[in-house]
Amino acid sequence: MKQKTLIVIVGATAVGKTDISIKLAQYFDTEIISADARQWYKETTIGTAKPTINEMQNVVHHLVDCFEIEKSYNVGDFEKDALEILEDIFSRKDFAILVGGSGLYVRALCEGIDEMPEILPHLRQELNENFEKNGLSDLLLQLKNLDENYYNQVDKANPQRVIRALEVCLSTGKPFSFFRKNTTAKRPFNIIKIGLSRPREELYRRIDVRMDIMLAQGLLQEATNLHPKKHLNALQTVGYREIFDFLEEKYDWEECIRLLKRNSRHYAKRQLTWFQKDTQIKWFPVEELEEIKTYIQSFIEL
16 A cells, blocks of 8 residues: 655744645645644634635644643644544545644654653643743753753753753653653654745744734734733743733833844744754755655655
């Protein structure tokens, strides 16, 4: 039986993943799974740049707008659900597309993840409150004391990764790195990884313009409505944290806009750093759609 193929589309925020993935889904007659952790929640629409109904162009999208924001949903849940969705798609199609900028979730579906222990109730909220009160440096110091090995590897600008590691350390009394086996799961389908690129200055301009559009669409009101729930893990992300601080009068609106754009650019840089470590990704300028199609076809025919 012909083996099925998962086409993975990755890249920085605002590079153009949505447009390319939809065109590829139409070309290969298939459906899309979102690996963007920020797009799962129904309440976070503007700040996560979800594809609109018009942008989706009748292509079926999975794991977009599917959970209430209070739902706890982690990378293990994603791996399980995405594999079940893939099984369904592959029962009807030869191809499926995974698209997103959340590198950890892409890796979970392609390679599997280590099983993690149960976390003590309310610990995440306590750590998030600590982060709000004392900043990331305090959490990093805790992590260094509890697991220096992982501290030396973790993205020190990513509070969610730091908090996740601390949850495990504090819940089990063992280092987070103890549970990381770094074994690769074998998947019953082919995987082709495509990275989309733009010149950095162009990408940063697009990020700034996208933020202006989000603000014009009502990002301030969306974040204001979500402010009472700011402790939730889903809201510990660029685009919401900055406005929450503005609402708490930590700085003025002009500074808020500056930070929204700057931090979005920093987020894009961290995404690229993550993906550039993956030697299986074949990179293309975003305008080279025909070359991407040809590459996928040649990969399949090998």
